[in-house]
Amino acid sequence: MIKQALEEIARGTAEIIDMERIKKLVTQYYTDGTTYTVKAGFDPTAPDLHLGHTVLLQKLATFQKFGAQVQFLIGDFTAMIGDPTGKSVTRKVLSKEEIVQNISSYTKQAFKILDESKTTIVYNNDWLEKLGAAGILQLASNLTVARMLERDDFSKRYTSNTPIAVSEFLYPLLQGYDSVHLRSDIEIGGTDQKFNLLMGRQLQKVYGIHKQQSVLMMPILEGTDGVQKMSKSLGNYIGVTEAPKEIYGKILSISDTLMWRYYELLSDKSLEETVKLKGDVASGTLHPKKAKEALALEITTRFYNEELATLAKEEFDAVFKAKKLPTQMDEYEMPEGIWIAQALVDANLEPSTSQARRDIRQNAVSIDQKKISDEKLNLSAGEYVLQVGKKRFAKVKVGS
RNA sequence: GGUGGGUUACUCAAGUGGCCAACGAGGGCGGACUGUAAAUCCGCUGACUACGUCUUCGAAGGUUCGAAUCCUUCACCCACCA
CATH class of the missing domain: 3.40.50.620 (HUPs)
Structure with a gap:
């Protein structure tokens, strides 16, 4: 004992x-x-x-x-x-x-x-x-x-x-x-x-x-970048009050090497279990992503509960594997004919219209999951889902 | 108190009169490839309905057709000496 x-x-x-x-x-x-x-x-x-x-x-x-x-x-x-x-x-x-x-x-x-x-x-x-x-x-x-x-x-x-x-x-x-x-x-x-x-x-x-x-x-826990220590000011942190899907998603985005570090310092799994897991991944029996999912679930559960953690996982898989839209998005209302770049700024997806234009040029912006290339586009009345990159979404209602 | 050095974008760091919205690196963002992983490759990285305009190189003035660069004052930082 x-x-x-x-x-x-x-x-x-x-x-x-x-x-x-x-x-x-x-x-x-x-x-x-x-x-x-x-x-x-x-x-x-x-x-x-x-x-x-x-x-x-x-x-x-x-x-x-x-x-x-x-x-x-x-x-x-x-x-x-x-x-x-x-x-x-x-x-x-x-x-x-x-x-x-x-x-x-x-x-x-x-x-x-x-x-x-x-x-x-x-x-x-x-x-x-x-x-x-x-x-x-x-x-x-x-x-x-x-x-x-x-x-x-x-x-x-x-x-x-x-x-x-x-x-x-x-x-x-x-x-x-x-x-x-x-x-x-x-x-x-x-x-x-x-x-x-x-x-x-x-x-x-x-x-x-x-x-x-x-x-x-x-030891000092490395942040999600795997190099510098986790700190808020460096922006590489996972906060305990963050939403379940954030915690889950951030853990899944860490590198495989870092995952073992997190297992050692954050998991409640026993030492033997961790060693076995590591062995299975090394031998190819277990896909590293599976191990990471288990870790993400465990930690999300710690700060919420199993149900919410599972929901977070399902949501994550839907959005990133099946490329579906997230169930929850911020919604905004905008006047008819609004310029697309301005709409992206107003929906908090972009910091400036300059950045919005650059991203459109770089093929990063989608409307209703279709990439757009016209940076001068004006939105007519209707409801759209705007997306920048893989992670940023917003729903906008244009017109009255 | 004296002497010398310094302050440039998110960070480090070039630039010492026009070619400077400012080299380069890191970071960040985006694209390709993937497992929203890593690695790699490519692009972007002040703002503005925008081949032009505006604001930025510690602060305020000044010289000049023109300043991040020259001058003056101020603030802050560092070293050595006391």
Whole structure:
């Protein structure tokens, strides 16, 4: 039982520091029911969670199954600084109002995965605000500039003449201090957080906490492009609040290589099942697309339910395999004689008439599933389905 | 505080008086091929009912027939020195 728990905990992780401690904590839980705390920090900058965030959330959920109380830390104070991790430029500072607004939608989405009864939401503003200038100075005295510059992204930015705000140096310190305050047993985060996570251990030692937290790092999930990390600003994300057909479609559009990565980090399938699946695809017994469909269904089901996920699949197959029209389309009304390029813009299919004309010239635009080539066309009265490329559809009603 | 360098489209990055709506690369979009996969090939990538007009090269002025390019002021960034 304990062995199985530890295997599940270790699954998909990039690195674990002090696995022994985790082993002890889990063992103790199974011996006398003593729980332990697992901390994870969340930046309230992105109100929309995407699959990249869920990698971490799922790991937390795993811990909850094995006796952990999750400390769901909202970095409302640190968000005012902006985590420098992985950023090539200094991040903009958020206002208090923006932060408050982001938090509620954030936690709501997170509880689609986490067990609410085993989760404590904490805000680091509660204790960091009280730290005061003196406290911060004391905290900062624990670290040298040279040590800070050891950190990869700082040194890269430094050597490439990219600015580093002094306040950014404080970020790892404050995050580490959170672990001191919360006396966390374990902290989990992405590999890009390594420096910050280790800071927690170091500061716990300095502040006289005998048991330093274990650190568990999850790999960063690549976005749908398969190269860069999943992030909203890069537009390569799959959001958990997106419509079922969006989630399903986006997963199906990832590359085969990336699919295995998603299986490892996002699927609930056991390790053996995944290995078998991979073997079947490699040997040609199973078409890779089948494996991808299964994954897409599983993940869509997680955020909705099986029925809606199946519907999404059917819709997808109808539109893209059978080339039928989607069942749901935005509808617009337009005056008679409207110029086709203008109609495409008004239906939000194109950003400008210039772009619309270019696409018509490139054979990308269809009316009622027939390609058109006349960019000067005016629409007479009637109902049409406009389409740009493979994915963009709209229904328009022309005339009164 | 001093000295030097920099700011060009989504990003990186050419361009130092007209050939510049601005090379190139990446990204994005579209087409072909497919499994809406990858890889590959091709095209497009400021706006405007459009072989012309308008707005863009940190900001504002100026010189000039003509400026991303020259001058002035301002803002921001970086390095070295203090």
